[in-house]
Amino acid sequence: MQKRELSKVEGVLFASYELENDDFKKKVLKEAESLKERPEGLATRGYIFQKTKSGLHTRFVARLERLELGRSIDFAGVRYKRVSESLFVGEDIYMLHSRYRCKKMDVWEEGT
Numbered sequence: 319m320q321k322r323e324l325s326k327v328e329g330v331l332f333a334s335y336e337l338e339n340d341d342f343k344k345k346v347l348k349e350a351e352s353l354k355e356r357p358e359g360l361a362t363r364g365y366i367f368q369k370t371k372s373g374l375h376t377r378f379v380a381r382l383e384r385l386e387l388g389r390s391i392d393f394a395g396v397r398y399k400r401v402s403e404s405l406f407v408g409e410d411i412y413m414l415h416s417r418y419r420c421k422k423m424d425v426w427e428e429g430t
Contacts, residue, residue, distance in 0.1 A: 327343065328350070329356075329358075330346060330347060330350050330360045330361070331361040332364065335364065346404045346405065349405055350402075350405060353401060353405075359407055359408060360405045360406070361406050362405065362406070366398065367379065370393065382398065382406075385400045388400065392411060397414060
């Protein structure tokens with residue numbers, strides 16, 4: 319069994335089998351370019367499935383496929399947010415909670 323590599327092209331993370339399809343690659347890169355505020359760590363669905371080995375988690379796969387733009391779901395400690403038709407951004411949930419707590423503490427300290 320051949321191990322598939324994960325690749326980064328122009329700041330977008332792809333699964334290796336997605337790079338074999340030039341039309342898909344061009345479409346995704348065009349979407350990434352058109353994003354007004356381009357976030358860091360853009361990834362395709364294939365990259366997420368390959369990286370998380372989530373093929374066995376059919377509920378997660380189905381929810382990710384149906385996810386609306388701007389919405390997010392959590393899986394295995396990462397919050398995935400859909401930013402375009404083909405692109406997602408993943409953030410570590412622990413880091414998100416840490417930032418939230420720090421902001422909340424700053425507001426609390428200013429109010430006293």
